[in-house]
Amino acid sequence: MEIYQLRAFVTAAKLGHVTRTAEALHLTQPAITAQIKALEEELGVALFDRRPGRISLTRAGEALLSDAENVLTAAGHLLGKARDLQGEVTGSLTLGTVADPDTLRLGSLLGALVRSLPLLEIRTRNGPAEELREQVAAGLLQGAFYIGPNIPREVMGLALQTIHYRIAGPASQAPQVLHAGWRDIAAMPWIGAPPLHHVQTLMRDMFARQGLTPHQVIESDEVSLPQSLVRAGVGLSLLREDVALPASERGEVVIWPHARVGALLSFIYPRAAEHDPAIVATLQLLRTVWGLSA
Secondary structure: OOOOHHHHHHHHHHHOOHHHHHHHHHHHHHHHHHHHEEEHHHHOOOOEEEEEEEEEEEOOOOOOOOHHHHHHHHHHHHHHHHHHOOOOOOEEEEEEEOOOOHHHHHHHHHHHHHHHHOOOEEEEOOOHHHHHHHHOOOOOOOOOEEEOOOOOOOEEEEEEEEEEEEEEHHHHHHHHHHHHHHHHHOOOOEEEEOOOOHHHHHHHHHHHHHOOOOEEEEOOOOOHHHHHHHHHOEEEEEEEEEHHHHHHHOOOEEEEEEEEEEEEEEEEEEHHHOHHHHHHHHHHHHHHHHHOOO
């Protein structure tokens, strides 16, 4: 039994798709299939039910998944302690990012990391919050910034800040927006984001609590485009409060007064990376950058 076989098993269990697992682990699909098959033969049980385009855990797979995750976590602890004993932190650190760099205080963090760990090769990868969560949970990213209702249960995390969002509409439609109810607001044209984007998740959940679905006319993953489209009169959007309020004061948008959505900005990392020296250092520097207590 090899660690890479267990990693293939756990990753496939979380992603539910061999092709996505292969992409995540930077291997070919036949290689992933062979690793899982070899593990099944050694264990003497079938771990997955195979269906066209998707796989799902068997009962045996469900029973063994937690143990496999524990083995990977133990291996991560062992590797972390070994690196700590080496003194200097080397290797690479890949961090997922959401939102804009200033909101994350990313420049301050990366600058501190470069100064503190000069031998560490650092990379950033921007992506939707829920996609980053999946990759962190599967151990494919060492850490990531995440925006959501709370820290996901399947990972560990450090809470950084609560961010609030407001419903902003075109200033030219101020009378309609200000006098609208929930059903009216949902029926107006909306600017949304891709399905795994944190803004889309917040917007969907906000309307779901009212038993409604917003009338989305545009999907955009550009950070600043929704505000521009609202100003242009295209539709409504969920904007960060620190962006929406100044725009409202300038007369560029109108804010619907009956909703204020809170979300937690956090830094998440795999349980297996809890003792990894690079992650330990990153957490320490995050606390300094964000002025958090130890």
